[in-house]
Amino acid sequence: MENKKKIVVHSNDIAYAEFDEFEMREMKLLLSLIATVTDDKPYFYDAKEMKRIVGMESQAYSKFAKLITNLQKQVLKINLEDDKYKTYNIFSVLSFDPKNKTIEIEYNSKFIPFILNFNKNFSKYYLENVExxxxxxxxxxxxxxxxxxxxxxxxxxxxxxxxxxxxxxxxxxxxxxxxxxxxxxxxxxxxxxxxxxxxxxxxxxxxxxxxxxxxxxxxxxxDLEENIYKAMNIANKNRFILNSKTINKESINLLLQEYSEEELVVGLKYAYKKINANFKTLTYLKKVINSGLEEKENKKNDIDLVEDEEIVSADLVEVMKDRVVADDEQTSDIVEYTSEEEERLVNYILENDGITYDFLQNMKCKSKSVYINTLRAAENRMKER
The missing domain is CATH 1.10.10.10 (Winged helix-like DNA-binding domain superfamily/Winged helix DNA-binding domain)
Structure with missing residues (x-):
């Protein structure tokens, strides 16, 4: 299992759980396994690779087998309100095959909601940070x-x-x-x-x-990776995206809280091809990116992307590296909303645009102009209904 770019995603309930009975290697192994979960199904792993991840490369497989046995017995204590809690068995199957040096895993159905199929209150980070x-x-x-x-x-x-x-x-x-x-x-x-x-x-x-x-x-x-800069420049070759001023270092860092670098590259190139009308908000761009990722997943093959060298010039790459749109350049005509109006618009966005409350709050903190434009666009859509 290649772990360097594996992403761990889980409910924040796990971040607040009690791990007092877990050993350090048991925690690392659990998070390494969660990083590979895509569906509720059995999984099989190469034991040699898992030994490497938990720092047991030089130790005997008998010691690693003991680690597997101990982890299989662990329960996760999830804290609730008013000092209440629930305990969950993590695995229905967790076994080590000493002959083939493989690990077999099936997750307990009650534990699955903590690692799959959620759209809010979750954590997302690269496995290499834990490793x-x-x-x-x-x-x-x-x-x-x-x-x-x-x-x-x-x-x-x-x-x-x-x-x-x-x-x-x-x-x-x-x-x-x-x-x-x-x-x-x-x-x-x-x-x-x-x-x-x-x-x-x-x-x-x-x-x-x-x-x-x-x-x-x-x-x-x-520093943003070179492929991100290239994707930024590809997207900004679309005049509607360029005029929207939604793609710059600031907005890219916001988007990287929601997407991996690979996903964002695919999404920005897809946006270059598909956006054909004026828009003003990062929320709209995010919806287009999501559409691109869904299309790629559904077709099970790469989107027919434009070649970088056909549309990217070296001098534009340098311009984009230094481009950060200052708030005072964007906020001269900002509309101020009352707290009640803001709450109404935020609720509308959460219900209709498929983004999280945390994403909106981070946008508000990092770039007020982008946040206000997002509220303004939502207000206009509400008026059109």
Missing amino acids: GLNNKYAIILYLRARANIFKYQFKLSVEEIQKKYGNNYKASDIDKRILVPALTEINKFTDINITVEKEYLASGRGRSKVVGYVFKISKKKK
């Missing part, structure tokens, strides 16, 4: 951070850390035993950085008591 972590708490905190990536922070109380993650460590040991080693790994090996601030309970005498932690999340800046 680089060798600290159990680093994996736990990374999952929690990915679930809150659009909020840019999350909080944990000392009590929660002690109960769910810390083996009842003393508050004074949380920094040394959990946070420092975990955050060091996350900041070194993953696509995000996390800083932490302590929350104190003021007391009348002596030192203030630490009662919790605020984890601030930031994404590491990453």
Whole structure:
């Protein structure tokens, strides 16, 4: 199984689950397996590759078989409201064939909804980020951070850390035993950085008591790959797309929260071929991209894409690398909406445009002009009805 560009997608309930009984390698193996799930069906894996992913290349297959057995016995504790929870068996079948060196897996039907067929409240990240972590708490905190990536922070109380993650460590040991080693790994090996601030309970005498932690999340800046730049330039050769000013570094980074690089390249090239009318919003572009990906999936072959060299010039590539449309250039005629009007328009978009609330909020944070244009387009469509 090639893991470098495998994408892990799961419900945020998993990010908030309790993994206190899991070993680090059990967590890595579970997430590696989830990264391959596309349907509710049996799966078979090469045990040698899975050993590599969990860092057991040099160890005997008998030890790996024990890891498989232990993971098969694990249950996942999903937290509900009011301190309630449910536990789920993950697998109905998880077995290792020592003769053929293969793993067979079938997921429990009750667990399937946490890893398939959801369109909101989910986490999505490259498997390679988890593969680089060798600290159990680093994996736990990374999952929690990915679930809150659009909020840019999350909080944990000392009590929660002690109960769910810390083996009842003393508050004074949380920094040394959990946070420092975990955050060091996350900041070194993953696509995000996390800083932490302590929350104190003021007391009348002596030192203030630490009662919790605020984890601030930031994404590491990453240069766009060359194929993304080429796809941007292809799309902007379409005059309707170019006039919309919806494709620039800012919007591409937004779209990369929803699509893999490969998906976005296909979608942008499809948009170049299909868009033949004026539009103003990133929401519309996203709908066209989705149509392209659906068409590609349905036909089970590549879309007949234009050749890059026929439509892309080298100087345009350089222009696009430096092109970021400033908010003050786009917002001179922005319409301000009341909170009630904004809520009404947002609900309309969520119901009709197939995008998530998190995507809209990230758009609002990153580019107010694009966000307002999206609301304005929704308002116009509502008036036409």
